[in-house]
Amino acid sequence: MAYHSPVTRHQSVERRGMDTTQQLLKELTEALGVSGYEKGVRAVVRRHLEPLGEIERDRIGSLICHLGEGRPRVMVAGHMDEVGFMVKHITDEGFLRFQPLGGWWDQVLLGQQVIVQTRKGDLRGVIGAKPPHIVPPDERKKLVEKEKMYIDLGATSKAEVEEAGVRIGDPIVPACDFHVLANGKSYLGKAFDDRVGVALMIDLLRHFADAPHPNALYGAATVMEEVGTRGAKTSAEVIDPDVAIILEVDICGDMPDTKPEESRVKLGAGPSLLMMDASMIPNLALRDLLIETAEELGIPL
Known part of the structure; x- marks a missing residue:
């Protein structure tokens, strides 16, 4: 059962003033779905994915939306569970x-x-x-x-x-509602890790549902990432991708007492690229493709 707090006049005015990205983030972040109990947020994600492609669910609850056929198979994933x-x-x-x-x-x-x-x-x-x-x-x-x-x-x-x-x-x-902050481009809420990645995945599939593309594209909203990336493993087994791009949050360095060597990421300054974590060492060809594509398109990275 999803929790819905009473809507005050201020909240209803705030919601009417939101753009489509903000409305999607509000829906996703306010949905309930801790690791292993993702039913509430999964229903929200399914509703957004169903008009876009073929939907399937793996054995532990991750949702997969499929566009196109053939190879290469490109998997784009974000996890929908929260701490x-x-x-x-x-x-x-x-x-x-x-x-x-x-x-x-x-x-x-x-x-x-x-x-x-x-x-x-x-x-x-x-x-x-x-x-x-x-x-x-x-x-x-x-x-x-x-x-x-x-x-x-x-x-x-x-x-x-x-x-x-x-x-x-x-x-x-x-318990935390979504709010647009005073500058109009910063947000307050819970579960941005990683409902932001899920929102990006949904937006990407919306684009390619109406745009030609040479790949078989798989968008995955995975479960139980916060307790061991479990859904990422099972959904990858289902998809059998040739390449996977994971949409995750990063640590900003534009806050007090943070040194440049700890993080050079700045809020609003473009996407970041993670080179290595405890379970992954980068494929250099894929790294170069991402960096060079960003340079060609003028995207700060």
């Missing part, structure tokens, strides 16, 4: 202990509003910890680790939580 949590334990007092799904920096968790997806519907909660007023002075400046945090649903007992529909294993999603 989140899973219910691990319900205390006698009605608080939830949680297990992270994907990587989390503990500093950003306290005070985060969340949505617990249960069989009876979605429940709002907030992440908390022991109040600083009763923490010893020597511990107040220390990082609170997620193992010492809990989710407060406003319940007062385990029985109340269970009656509301909560079970061990239920997914927990950060």
